[in-house]
Amino acid sequence: MSALYGTYARTDVAFARGEGMRLFSTEGDAYLDFMAGIGVTALGHSDPEVAGALKAQAEKLWHVSNVFKIPEAEKLAERLVAETFADSVFFTNSGAEAVECAIKTARHHHFANGHPERTEIIAFTGSFHGRTLGTIAAGGNPAYLEGFGEPLAGFVHFKPGDLKAVAEKIGPNTAAILIEPVQGEGGVTAMSDSFLRGLRKLCDDHGALLILDEVQCGYGRTGKFFAHEWAGITPDIMAVAKAIANGFPMGACLATAEVAKSMVPGTHGSTYGGNPMACAVASVVLDKVLAPGFIEHVEEMGKKLNRHMQQMMQKYPHYVTEVRGRGLIAGMKITPPVRDFVARLRDNKLLTVAASDNVLRFLPPLIVTEAEIDEAFAIISTTFDELAAEQTGEA
Numbered sequence: 157m158s159a160l161y162g163t164y165a166r167t168d169v170a171f172a173r174g175e176g177m178r179l180f181s182t183e184g185d186a187y188l189d190f191m192a193g194i195g196v197t198a199l200g201h202s203d204p205e206v207a208g209a210l211k212a213q214a215e216k217l218w219h220v221s222n223v224f225k226i227p228e229a230e231k232l233a234e235r236l237v238a239e240t241f242a243d244s245v246f247f248t249n250s251g252a253e254a255v256e257c258a259i260k261t262a263r264h265h266h267f268a269n270g271h272p273e274r275t276e277i278i279a280f281t282g283s284f285h286g287r288t289l290g291t292i293a294a295g296g297n298p299a300y301l302e303g304f305g306e307p308l309a310g311f312v313h314f315k316p317g318d319l320k321a322v323a324e325k326i327g328p329n330t331a332a333i334l335i336e337p338v339q340g341e342g343g344v345t346a347m348s349d350s351f352l353r354g355l356r357k358l359c360d361d362h363g364a365l366l367i368l369d370e371v372q373c374g375y376g377r378t379g380k381f382f383a384h385e386w387a388g389i390t391p392d393i394m395a396v397a398k399a400i401a402n403g404f405p406m407g408a409c410l411a412t413a414e415v416a417k418s419m420v421p422g423t424h425g426s427t428y429g430g431n432p433m434a435c436a437v438a439s440v441v442l443d444k445v446l447a448p449g450f451i452e453h454v455e456e457m458g459k460k461l462n463r464h465m466q467q468m469m470q471k472y473p474h475y476v477t478e479v480r481g482r483g484l485i486a487g488m489k490i491t492p493p494v495r496d497f498v499a500r501l502r503d504n505k506l507l508t509v510a511a512s513d514n515v516l517r518f519l520p521p522l523i524v525t526e527a528e529i530d531e532a533f534a535i536i537s538t539t540f541d542e543l544a545a546e547q548t549g550e551a
């Protein structure tokens with residue numbers, strides 16, 4: 157029996173170390189990593205520059221309170237502001253906290269402008285925003301809400317893509333629309349550019365704010381620094397995390413000056429958020445993600461991965477029914493139970509992750525090469541063949 161909470165259906169594999177695209181188990185087996193700790197280790201494992209930054213900072217200063225100025229955080233925030241729509245940043249320790257900050261910022265903005273009634277948040281079915289009491293209400297997944305008492309009030313959910321339903325609902329009580337430009341957990345569903353533009357316009361027309369949850373799809377993963385760039389729109393508030401510090405726990409809530417200005421002393425806080433260790437790591441991650449050619453590489457590898465998925469759908473039409481995603485957040489809707497198939501791939505030394513709607517999700521480190529994509533799909537093909545052989549044997 158484990159002394160840990162039983163909150164995860166853990167697989168009986170443990171890793172001793174990682175290097176680039178590979179993870180090495182305690183048994184000594186090498187695995188090709190196409191999940192990156194669920195979209196976190198974008199620069200792969202044991203990147204020497206990232207590790208070096210952490211080590212150098214660890215020998216200088218770990219933590220001070222946010223009652224003091226933290227130059228590392230100031231500098232990182234300035235850089236994020238320079239590269240995005242945002243004017244102001246709040247650092248957190250996780251994605252859920254970044255979404256919580258986004259929700260609080262939106263509601264408080266209206267409160268401070270004399271509209272305390274504007275608390276409603278329009279969100280979408282199939283979304284995932286985290287596991288805190290606030291973010292399970294935001295996600296609206298009944299399975300995640302059940303047994304935890306009254307959900308946080310003020311959230312309504314519509315089907316992604318249903319602009320008409322949103323248009324009918326949005327009104328004088330709406331604080332914000334909250335959406336993932338590409339739903340991760342929910343089945344790797346990319347929102348259309350026109351839907352995102354439609355939401356932006358509805359917000360503008362009704363004085364509501366647009367909050368984007370780019371915790372999983374942001375930071376280069378779709379082939380743009382942030383996924384909303386594809387639609388040519390900007391949000392008012394955005395939640396970021398996962399890849400931001402390549403696995404050192406960190407998140408960020410970014411906002412425009414107009415929206416952030418109501419978040420005055422006393423409205424929000426975090427003990428660890430933006431501490432020198434996290435900022436030192438995130439600063440190097442940002443250097444690398446914004447280095448010339450890095451995001452272009454992601455776009456190119458995304459196309460390559462998409463071609464492979466299309467080929468799988470042609471070769472195994474009874475197993476692969478749909479191809480989804482954008483860039484290196486991608487997935488195939490398959491007919492075999494996805495959790496079993498993920499286990500079979502793992503037995504064949506390829507790590508992937510399941511998403512809802514029976515989708516096999518790929519979130520490789522963004523440093524993935526063509527050869528590694530070829531290798532992954534050779535394993536996937538072999539695994540489908542093994543499954544077919546078994547099923548023929550049974551018949």
Ligand SMILES: *Cc1c(COP(=O)(O)O)cnc(C)c1O
Nearest residue numbers: 250251252284285286340371372
């Ligand atoms: C993972 C994720 C979160 C939650 O992040 P945590 O760090 O687990 O709190 C929120 N939103 C999206 C889109 C995510 O993928």
